[in-house]
Amino acid sequence: MKNATPNIVLILADNLGWGELGCYGGGALRGAPTPNIDRLATQGLLLHNFNVESDCVPTRSALMSGRHPIRTGCLQSVPPGLPQGLNRNEITLAELLSRQGYATAHFGKWHLGDVPGRYPSDRGFDEWYGIPRTTDESQFTSSTGFDPSVVDLPYIMQGRSGSDSEQVKVYDLDTRRGIDAELVDRSIAFMQTHHAANRPFFLYLPLVHLHFPTLPHPDFAGRTGAGDFADSMVEMDHRVGQITNALADMGIEENTVLIFCSDNGPEYRRPYRGTAGPWCGTYHTAMEGSLRVPFIMRWPGKVAPGRVSNEIVHVTDLYATLAAIANAPLPDDRPIDGMDQTSFFLGRQAKSLREGFLFYIKNDLRAVKWRHWKLHFYWEPEVNEGKGKLESPYLFNLLSDQKEESDVLIFNTWVLGPILKMVQAFNQSCEAYPNTKPGAPDTVQA
Structure with missing residues (x-):
């Protein structure tokens, strides 16, 4: 059945x-x-x-x-x-x-x-x-010096x-x-x-x-x-x-x-x-x-x-x-x-409902994707090998630049508008509904 x-x-x-x-x-x-x-x-x-x-x-x-x-x-x-x-x-x-x-x-x-x-x-x-x-x-x-007592x-x-x-x-x-x-x-x-x-x-x-x-x-x-x-x-x-x-x-x-x-x-x-x-x-x-x-x-x-x-x-x-x-x-x-x-x-529509999203690593907003654009606020292409927070963000066109090698922000500053509006809306949401801090105790009992 x-x-x-x-x-x-x-x-x-x-x-x-x-x-x-x-x-x-x-x-x-x-x-x-x-x-x-x-x-x-x-x-x-x-x-x-x-x-x-x-x-x-x-x-x-x-x-x-x-x-x-x-x-x-x-x-x-x-x-x-x-x-x-x-x-x-x-x-x-x-x-x-x-x-x-x-x-x-x-x-x-x-x-x-x-x-x-x-x-x-x-x-x-x-x-x-x-x-x-x-x-x-x-x-x-199996690690050398492992101490199970601690x-x-x-x-x-x-x-x-x-x-x-x-x-x-x-x-x-x-x-x-x-x-x-x-x-x-x-x-x-x-x-x-x-x-x-x-x-x-x-x-x-x-x-x-x-x-x-x-x-x-x-x-x-x-x-x-x-x-x-x-x-x-x-x-x-x-x-x-x-x-x-x-x-x-x-x-x-x-x-x-x-x-x-x-x-x-x-x-x-x-x-x-x-x-x-x-x-x-x-x-x-x-x-x-x-x-x-x-x-x-x-x-x-x-x-x-x-x-x-x-x-x-x-x-x-x-x-x-x-x-x-x-x-x-x-x-x-x-x-x-x-x-x-x-x-x-299910194929009822050809397009996703989503145009983009914010990407955090821990507490830092590292990047935002929107349509085929990617804006980096920090630059760390390899783990522990980064420049930290950028004074001027990097913008990449992911259709023509899959490796994220050519910053094109100066030619496409219009993209900052919709991306920063996404950031603003998310920040306002977090103010209205405060984030849970890491390690916070449960307020709901088991």
């Missing part, structure tokens, strides 16, 4: 650059064919101009809250034991969908809170399994709504190799269970690949002959294929909205540095290589196959769009930065 309400599967890769996948010009050229994801791209919509925040935490908070992280205080990753995460006064996407009768699960990397009250099972997910913080921590126990050991955890989350096993280099396989197995079991019960489900699957240390599952080690990074890419593609195959086996592809995207641009450290294709920069910068990441959406019978667009979409838009698909009303007591892109995604 077919649910009237579609299932939603959201797969989020970690540190996957724009140019890594075959359908974005990488794949076999990078020594790592990605046939499953490439096939998925032919079955739906592929975006060339899908934009995220500067790194893991701010993007995940934007996705879950529909709001820019400068509003929510989720500005950066911090070590365990320090205040972090999405304040409980934020209403998560999982909470919206749960209210509409969805079964909800989070399998993967959370990074939005590591204390009781802020775990996924406290924030709208019926169940979760994964890591509360970053994969960096898998290196802790650091919280990293754990893979699990939990269910209404119960305390618990530690399952230490997250080290061995468990890091196997975690994505575990996440997918649990995801498939979750989908099968709720399909059998004829209940719509929301599966949020934030994979660990390709975040450093980029280490493949033992079954994929040496698979490509091109090293751990390429082996991990092939494994990630395989994991996505397992999900798509499971949906096909259950016969629910047409009733499932499937989205695959990344949380930010590629890593900048070698040997784990990825590629952003034609764009410059990595995550932790305001370059296009940081902002633009892969995005594929499949919904057979709704989203036309083989469609490609360079229209601007932002990660906050997924909050508003998926809520609309699930008929879930948005919160009306706060600014929601996301826009409902359903009509654009």
Whole structure:
């Protein structure tokens, strides 16, 4: 029996650059064919101009809250034991969908809170399994001089709504190799269970690949002959294929909205540095290589196959769009930065509703995108190699200058008008609805 309400599967890769996948010009050229994801791209919509925040935490908070992280205080990753995460006064996407009768699960990397009250099972997910913080921590126990007496050991955890989350096993280099396989197995079991019960489900699957240390599952080690990074890419593609195959086996592809995207641009450290294709920069910068990441959406019978667009979409838009698909009303007591892109995604209109957005790194407004223009207030093309705040901003035409090499502000000062009006409107919004400070305590109780 077919649910009237579609299932939603959201797969989020970690540190996957724009140019890594075959359908974005990488794949076999990078020594790592990605046939499953490439096939998925032919079955739906592929975006060339899908934009995220500067790194893991701010993007995940934007996705879950529909709001820019400068509003929510989720500005950066911090070590365990320090205040972090999405304040409980934020209403998560999982909470919206749960209210509409969805079964909800989070399998993967959370990074939005590591204390009781802020775990996924406290924030709208019926169940979760994964890591509360970053994969960096898998290196802790093998690091020279590591002292467990002064650091919280990293754990893979699990939990269910209404119960305390618990530690399952230490997250080290061995468990890091196997975690994505575990996440997918649990995801498939979750989908099968709720399909059998004829209940719509929301599966949020934030994979660990390709975040450093980029280490493949033992079954994929040496698979490509091109090293751990390429082996991990092939494994990630395989994991996505397992999900798509499971949906096909259950016969629910047409009733499932499937989205695959990344949380930010590629890593900048070698040997784990990825590629952003034609764009410059990595995550932790305001370059296009940081902002633009892969995005594929499949919904057979709704989203036309083989469609490609360079229209601007932002990660906050997924909050508003998926809520609309699930008929879930948005919160009306706060600014929601996301826009409902359903009509654009479904091809009812050719243009995105969005003309641009502001891009912060931590507390600094680094850049603004508007149409095919990009205005930089700071200049840092590579991490830790910047000029700081500019006396005169740089303006780039992203259609003719993908590498952001030629400042054309002096010839196009008219562009400052609409861009600075965007900044003014956002600042006024933040004055009317004050931003949450990083680490602020919860005002809503668990």
